[in-house]
Amino acid sequence: MNIAVPRYVIVGLGAVFAGYLLVLALSSVDSGSNPPLYFAAMGLFAVASIACLAPLSKRMSFVVALGAVAVSIALPIMVASQLDLGRPLGSDYSTWYVAGVGALMVFISARGHLLLAWLGVAALVVHTILWAGPGALGLLGVFGSVLWVGVSHMLQSSLRKAEKDARAYAVAERETAEWQAAQEAHLFERQFRLEKTGRMALPMLRHIVATGAQLTPGHRQECLFLEAAIRDEIRGRTLLSDAVREQVMIARRRGATVNLLDEGGLDDLAEGDQGRIRAEVARAIGRSKAETIVVRTVPPGSDTAVTVVGLASSGVNLLGHSAGNGNDESDDPDIELWLEIPRTV
Structure with a gap:
């Protein structure tokens, strides 16, 4: 038995959210000092999102998941290196990459690569601290990306446990049905043999009674x-x-x-x-x-x-x-x- 969120729901929600982040990124192009590199980061994010959401199988291949982690490491470097730290952090959508990394890591977490997902958000945390200091973790929404991965991890663990329990219940139900069928078969066999024996022995038993066992x-x-x-x-x-x-x-x-x-x-x-x-x-x-x-x-x-x-x-x-x-x-x-x-x- 398989208990899981329908694949098309994950793909649909992920595609909508990834598209929304690209729109935010496009609206903040002027914030970057190197537009070609900025657009390259957007394209890299779009390609990684498509690769992560492509519903080829239930579990994402390790190569694709590893590529998504590499993109999550590259995005902060490509985008943050163009931003002016003199401007108030979080005043516009130029730090869209934070949500982008969180989205990519949720995608790979939802498709079975929990450890790599944590590795990706850990890289985001380290980069943010080195770039803007620990105080930027809250201003840029890094905590939110970590929380997303944490929630995804808990959901995956809960679904796996539910699936395991469902398989155990299915096995128990099948064994119970087999046991009941065996008991019914034994009962039927016993009743059949008793009826057969009764039919065979009844004439002789009646004769014995009629003759007084003589x-x-x-x-x-x-x-x-x-x-x-x-x-x-x-x-x-x-x-x-x-x-x-x-x-x-x-x-x-x-x-x-x-x-x-x-x-x-x-x-x-x-x-x-x-x-x-x-x-x-x-x-x-x-x-x-x-x-x-x-x-x-x-x-x-x-x-x-x-x-x-x-x-x-x-x-x-x-x-x-x-x-x-x-x-x-x-x-x-x-x-x-x-x-x-x-x-x-």
Whole structure:
């Protein structure tokens, strides 16, 4: 987020004020003893003003800012050297250069070069003291030029702080929105899983109530299948589709153990790729005659999205290792199926 005074406002006000100072300078040409040098100072001020106000970018280039400081040092020397100190100071507009230096330094201060702006008005203060003494600082309006730069500095600091605070608030707002979205997603996911589980378990629960929990061996087996299916809904997530559910149930009914483990490896894939992967998983389970089938997603960063492993040995745990003591080679499971499904084709 960017908080700043509109550029056209600064350019417009600066151009009007610079033009006003040139008019004052023109009205006081007779006060100078060397008109060509006087006009040269006016031209130098006009060129410097145009360079400072040219809205090419938000921050003025360092070269332009340094040039403006050089002009602020040259103007007092070019103009004051022609003036008669015997005349009352500030009685006419011949010391227009004081306001001119202040204007140039405000221009570069407003466009990001605060240190150079202070350097320019410091040079003006030093020149005034050396030329007309400390008392001339107030008579010529040097204090006013210093005050302008000070106000500009404070405004720039305030705007930068406001911009920093606005960025911090924007980040906090974005993080809050992301947190709320995550919470809503978790709530939706939880409600969806509860509704899904309710629909799956309700017929069996009603049957249990109706029979007074007097279940036949077949019904008990169906309860085990139902429990495994509910577990798939929790742990399988993006691996599940109607085809996968169907093939998993067929494999379980023939006596196989099927484990679906979704560890978030498919979350960053497009829906089309997820559908392709689920179709391949369903085909692999349908073709396999293994007694234990483990389907697992692979973390992002790998070319493989899902691995499907079929083991032709019972007594295999969830990770696909033999449940035996490890001392008998006959306990090692045989790999009946090994399939790596790529993330993209």
